[in-house]
Amino acid sequence: MTSITTGKASLTMGKALGAGLRRAMADDERVLVMGEDIGKLGGVFRITDGLLDEFGPARVIDTPLAESGIVGTAVGLALRGFRPVVEIQFDGFVYPAFDQIVCQVAKLHYRTRGRVRMPITIRIPWAGGVGAAEHHSESPEAYFVHTAGLRVVAVSNPQDAYTMLRQAIASDDPVVFFEPKRLYHAKGDVDLDAHIADAAPMGLARVVRQGTDVTLLTYGAQVATAMDAATAAEDEGVSIEVIDLRSLSPVDYRTVTASVRKTGRVVITHEAPGEAGMAAELIASITEQCFHHLEAPPLRVTGHDIPYPPAKLEKHHLPDLDRILDAVDRVLDRPNSFPEVAP
Amino acid sequence: MTSITTGKASLTMGKALGAGLRRAMADDERVLVMGEDIGKLGGVFRITDGLLDEFGPARVIDTPLAESGIVGTAVGLALRGFRPVVEIQFDGFVYPAFDQIVCQVAKLHYRTRGRVRMPITIRIPWAGGVGAAEHHSESPEAYFVHTAGLRVVAVSNPQDAYTMLRQAIASDDPVVFFEPKRLYHAKGDVDLDAHIADAAPMGLARVVRQGTDVTLLTYGAQVATAMDAATAAEDEGVSIEVIDLRSLSPVDYRTVTASVRKTGRVVITHEAPGEAGMAAELIASITEQCFHHLEAPPLRVTGHDIPYPPAKLEKHHLPDLDRILDAVDRVLDRPNSFPEVAP
Amino acid sequence: MTYTPTTDAEHRSDLDEPVQLLTPAGERRRDPRLDEWADDLDLDALRGLYRDMTLARRVDAEGVALQRQGQLGLWAPAQGQEAIQVASARACRADDFLFPSYREHGVLLVRGAAPADLVLSWRGEVASTYDPAELRVAPPQIIIGAQTLHAVGYAMGIQRDGADQVAVAYFGDGATSQGDVNEAMVFAASFSAPVVFVCSNNHWAISEPVTVQAAHPIAGRAPGFGIPSMRVDGNDAIACTAAMRWALDHARSGGGPVFLEAVTYRMGPHTTSDDPSRYRSNDEVDRWRAKDPLARLEALLRAEGAFDDAFRADVDADALSYTTQMRSAAIDAVSAPPLSVLDHVYAEPHSGLDEQRRRFSAYLDGFGDDEGGAR
């Protein structure tokens, strides 16, 4: 068991998440982690590796195989004053817990007029691109964004993973915390000593690349794809500003609209299907708030409106660099544009 | 037991739905209805009243109290070649069935490359405005619209209720069928003899009022509110075109964009919270398809991003005539407009 | 047809006679399974039970009356179920934590709920009233069965705190069909959580007889999960007290979860919106009327000379005072202002909702003092 606790280190996102959990547990003895296979096995992605040895079975709880049970008992633990961190083994297995999340976790604070708090963090290994089996590559974030009472965040790098997980656990509100599986092994520098209060709040977006022509909004593993697209576009003389939303609910519209007012053109990319997805929310709010600054319709580059396809075909579903650049072309009114649909 | 089967009649929406079910069951013996209290009691809204007597317990199935069980067994019945019509007792009780709906009902056709069909209709008494208790006034439609593989419709009048329910049952795809509780007692003329093939397909929107200045999009019980708003606006010289979407997935964008191209201004109203809701989807698609025709940002008039409030306060949550007219003013750039948020 | 469950609500589950210590006629019985938990119940204790059960019944009648008069949006009558509700809650320690359903008015009463707590949510003014931490009662649950998992989780928390409290989950016969209730049993058994499951089998889930939910007596399900269980006469306040004491003691002393099936009957409609004549016979209701929990306790107290006019007058006065306060709480209720619907969605600032509040507030300001709207 390696216990990473201080200093600066180059860590994979997986290790950074583990370090964040360990730190949160060390800082607050009311923090518990629970889920399927998270104890002895350390989770199927090993994120909780070593925690059982370090904190014991009272705080690292291997649960029965039942997601509603996991979230439902977490609600009870929260009522008792604990801060449960729940692991849902894969994105596609969160649905059995949907009722407990939507009707209980999200609503108890409101229903009790603030008397009950639900400081529950629901960690979800998330999204595609890893060649996984059916139900293992889902992007369900819009369901939770549409659910009032939840906060929803998605991380894109080890430092955010470490810091935002601690912030999520420290939040008195429930947080659905999306971890891109595709990035679990991606490395980055992590400052393990930073105080979470000093870090950017979990609710803020980050401009990860400055640009002037097009605002490219995304989150999670798509941030890397967006950065690649921005680099490729630069070669063609197009300057793309890339924003990592980090928080999907609330969205940091201050940062987003500032960029859009500057560029006047927006492309949004995510893996989830587009219909009533996160990009739709962004476009609606951006249009409302920046209409007169827009020089072209904001465009979506998303997964198709299909169930997640088999692994060998996922590359045709996931929005890649080419599809993003195609949209950039269109938003800049360059060739390849699709005509408006005939009425 | 009254058995309404032929001719034209003035019926409440509740009776029209019952007549539609009866007709569908009479036309196709593979049609079954199932749910909690739908047999002897005729459902808590009496929609299935009389069906047990008429068709017997083999086809009108009073189920145990378990929504996942209801939808899960409906999947099995569909695999056996039946066409189950499932009643979820209230909107807020669909979540325990979410996993079966999202992972099974929506996906089985795709997963089997078309070999398995899921002609399941999921009827949901829906939305607020009836002074109901907690969890009885939910508007969960966006969750299903975001789920590829499902069709989603919402009815606004007895004739559509009668016809579209029969179309939904006849469809080889799963349909989530939303019935506004607020309208169960609203009356309207229903042609009981019409062939469903002659009626407008379930997927088409309907222009319920012609207008030239603003396009007002809505569905379900909000159609009536929108019509009231249009009438009130007329007095002030504003001509509103009201479109009843009827189908939420797919949306009939041909009808929608034709109207928007004409008016250049759009207001969308629904009861559900706005964040990542149906209106966001509409705005994103409209902006994409009609950007150069838009003279103002499309505006949303929706429920707040809050859990459904207690009954006595629901009037402050539901978008009423005043809030719609306020948005109409804003979209027409008349006083009362809200300034863009400062960056 | 073989595939239709029997629709007779008094079904197979009555094959196992529930434990009874007080007959419908008011005679005290003995039963070795529970005697040790009942023998110390003196007349004062029985009068206390009677008082609370009477209060529960009057409160229930008042709830129905207020609903009929348009003061409440809805009410879920609990008439007939007073014994299990009151006795089980009275058996609890003040620091145990209870997770009721929407029908457990008697539980709230015993825990000290104020009259307003009984009416304001049914009126639709608020989703819940009392502070759960103060009463040590979760907000009544409407999503069938969801609270059983909360109780188990709470009980897991008790274990972690090294405390000797118990969590109590209340639910109905219909709820036993829900996945959540079964998962609750799985978790409770696996973790030996100090939780008592109290299933009030009132024979009906709206219009569905218990036979639609359970082909086998409900209490028989728990042992298969590794949870000891007991069927108890839910209209017998003495047996309910004793069974609950046994269950609490078992859970409190580290024995793990216990499951009680209280066999009772809902005398009224499911809610004030329901019409039970559509699905059950008057005969059936009459049979159960003969097993009334209050009547039998009164008969016992009378036989023991512990029930006189003064006591009756005293109980009546208490009940009248409480129901009068309920009535005024309903009638005098002032609805919260419009902007309050945005309160308490989050515990911490939320940029999206804060912006929405700003806009809605500006919108509301636009009306000035004119309540009637802008036009």
Next chain:
Amino acid sequence: MTYTPTTDAEHRSDLDEPVQLLTPAGERRRDPRLDEWADDLDLDALRGLYRDMTLARRVDAEGVALQRQGQLGLWAPAQGQEAIQVASARACRADDFLFPSYREHGVLLVRGAAPADLVLSWRGEVASTYDPAELRVAPPQIIIGAQTLHAVGYAMGIQRDGADQVAVAYFGDGATSQGDVNEAMVFAASFSAPVVFVCSNNHWAISEPVTVQAAHPIAGRAPGFGIPSMRVDGNDAIACTAAMRWALDHARSGGGPVFLEAVTYRMGPHTTSDDPSRYRSNDEVDRWRAKDPLARLEALLRAEGAFDDAFRADVDADALSYTTQMRSAAIDAVSAPPLSVLDHVYAEPHSGLDEQRRRFSAYLDGFGDDEGGAR
């Protein structure tokens, strides 16, 4: 700590000895509960069982090998579980309908799945291959427990058709914790549906021992739902055959659902991604190796003089032919074209998706023949 389930996988559930008709040493035993269902099994039948189980084991080994060689994305090894899978499926009638989980390769084989059916979905080419209506097998289910409800619904359909088929739901020990599996038992019992639940208790759900899921033997849960059940030695093909015949007969003849717990063991990792050394001992695995289902059947056949080199060679040839075809099916697989990802979302035209197809098709056309992308 009292609140932690025991982590010994061979736990309390072994208190009830499963029914066994063939010992690990290959000796035939008698048991009055099952004899009538086994006595007609002649040597040909036993050789048939052995042949299919061997095929299952080789197919499993080939699946693992293909995954290791990068030909498959994943494989869920079933080694050790051949007896219950093959015997139960062979006991079914061709028109019964089976609902397997991802691990029931043996079930697919018995039902006549083609070699390609065993590899293409694990390779990630398709979500499922065979036509469920043809094999009368639902696509293998990954969402734990979901298929049990499908089986019950299918069985309700059988009743409505007045047919005498049976639906069979396969699932693991871990699945028993899911709400869906318990709801399936509720529905099956309430409607007396002709369904057989086959729970392969292989003692592990990934890293969780069965004791985390069940504080009590799993087969003991069903009777509480009103469902007769039996624990059977899941590594004993004769007992599995007999138990399944009993169960099918019970369900087929209108007796309602039956629950079988097949006590077996997963010899390999949960999937090829798993590392079981992190959570279980070699000792435990070795103890179960001594109970191997194939070895004991071979021993019996040898003792009966019904196992010779010719038979072995014949079985080996069959297996080799099948696994060779599996291998080529994997290696020769051609991935479907990009636009195919939009196929079969809906059975009927869908304006939204049709428009998306038009756009995606135009986009793809933009690349011309150049596979490498537009730039």
